[in-house]
Amino acid sequence: MDWDALIREELAPMVPYAPGLRASEVRERIGGGTVHKLSSNENPFGPVPEALAAMEAVLPRLNIYPDGGTRALKRALADHLGVDERHVVVGNGSNELLRIIGQAILSHGDEVVFAWPSFVVYPMVAQLTGATAVRVPLADGETHDLEAMLAAITERTKIVFLCNPNNPTGTIYGKAAFADFLARVPDHVLVVVDEAYFEYVTDPDYPNGLEAFDGTRPLVVLRTFSKIYSLAGLRVGYAVMPEKLVEAANKVREPFNVNTVAQVAAYYSLGATDEIARRATLNAEQRERLYEAFTRLGITWFPSQANFVYIHAEKPREVFEALLSHGVIVRDFGTAPALRVGVGTPEDTDATIAAFEAIAAQGGL
Numbered sequence: 001m002d003w004d005a006l007i008r009e010e011l012a013p014m015v016p017y018a019p020g021l022r023a024s025e026v027r028e029r030i031g032g033g034t035v036h037k038l039s040s041n042e043n044p045f046g047p048v049p050e051a052l053a054a055m056e057a058v059l060p061r062l063n064i065y066p067d068g069g070t071r072a073l074k075r076a077l078a079d080h081l082g083v084d085e086r087h088v089v090v091g092n093g094s095n096e097l098l099r100i101i102g103q104a105i106l107s108h109g110d111e112v113v114f115a116w117p118s119f120v121v122y123p124m125v126a127q128l129t130g131a132t133a134v135r136v137p138l139a140d141g142e143t144h145d146l147e148a149m150l151a152a153i154t155e156r157t158k159i160v161f162l163c164n165p166n167n168p169t170g171t172i173y174g175k176a177a178f179a180d181f182l183a184r185v186p187d188h189v190l191v192v193v194d195e196a197y198f199e200y201v202t203d204p205d206y207p208n209g210l211e212a213f214d215g216t217r218p219l220v221v222l223r224t225f226s227k228i229y230s231l232a233g234l235r236v237g238y239a240v241m242p243e244k245l246v247e248a249a250n251k252v253r254e255p256f257n258v259n260t261v262a263q264v265a266a267y268y269s270l271g272a273t274d275e276i277a278r279r280a281t282l283n284a285e286q287r288e289r290l291y292e293a294f295t296r297l298g299i300t301w302f303p304s305q306a307n308f309v310y311i312h313a314e315k316p317r318e319v320f321e322a323l324l325s326h327g328v329i330v331r332d333f334g335t336a337p338a339l340r341v342g343v344g345t346p347e348d349t350d351a352t353i354a355a356f357e358a359i360a361a362q363g364g365l
């Protein structure tokens with residue numbers, strides 16, 4: 001069998017998404033003990049109680065297909081966001097929505113512009129459809145270089161992905177830079193603003209992508225229930241997009257792409273505004289504690305508006321392994337002298353700081 005002739009050639013250079021290590025794998029490796037999984041930007045707390053109760057209540061009805069139109073959740077999201085529900089699309093994680101947007105728009109020869117390093121799924125979306133991924137290096141301070149991104153746009157550019165805050169650096173671009181970008185981006189280009197970490201942001205200069213959404217401009221804003229809402233295991237994300245694009249997305253997506261449990265959990269999580277605000281505050285406090293420790297240990301860190309901190313590491317693999325031996329799992333992408341350290345509970349922070357101190361004391365940083 002000639003598998004290469006059978007399988008689409010676009011897939012040949014692609015590498016499957018590699019998730020961070022699971023806590024159980026690490027526990028086995030280090031022979032038990034407490035493991036702090038700070039590698040996948042998850043929330044350290046479980047789903048909110050309202051969501052847990054709603055999930056339990058729906059279990060006996062799982063013989064029925066989900067609502068394929070996710071109507072109740074879309075209505076709740078529209079209310080929550082102050083947009084028209086005709087502009088909301090819900091996905092099996094925002095990851096699925098990135099892929100849906102790619103499939104709805106991209107063909108061979110098209111170009112997709114995004115910053116680099118940024119979310120690893122953007123190049124995958126481009127490659128999957130035979131489009132060309134155009135990576136624009138982050139500027140000094142590991143922030144989006146919106147000027148260089150504008151310069152990278154050609155006649156063939158169909159999508160620009162903006163990740164704000166950026167994963168893996170946690171950095172943001174500000175209001176003025178975003179307004180200037182939107183004013184100058186050619187209108188044959190769809191701007192997709194990925195705000196997976198929106199609810200963690202504390203900087204008043206952060207531009208909420210939805211404020212630029214008017215229903216006609218080619219702009220999409222993506223958010224997720226995987227991060228502050230603690231529903232990563234269920235897979236629910238959503239997008240706000242112009243109606244023409246909603247129509248296209250509905251052709252591409254699977255008929256029942258968001259399962260029933262996910263729909264009710266997301267619906268009931270939306271109302272937990274006090275708890276979500278509490279989690280954002282706690283995250284910001286722990287982020288500060290990490291900064292303070294990194295500064296003390298002479299580690300270069302980048303100001304983050306998300307639930308992770310990007311740090312410079314000359315020997316990332318060695319530091320990653322040393323942290324693992326202390327039960328702390330961070331993310332080494334293997335492509336830069338850097339590591340991404342997740343922000344967790346105060347106990348996670350204690351363990352992370354203690355591990356870095358121990359490694360520093362042995363000259364291992």
Ligand SMILES: Cc1ncc(COP(=O)(O)O)c(C=O)c1O
Binds near residue numbers: 094096236
């Ligand atoms: C920037 C960014 N976008 C999208 C996602 C995907 O999130 P979801 O779990 O909603 O698919 C992630 C997950 O890590 C992310 O970091």
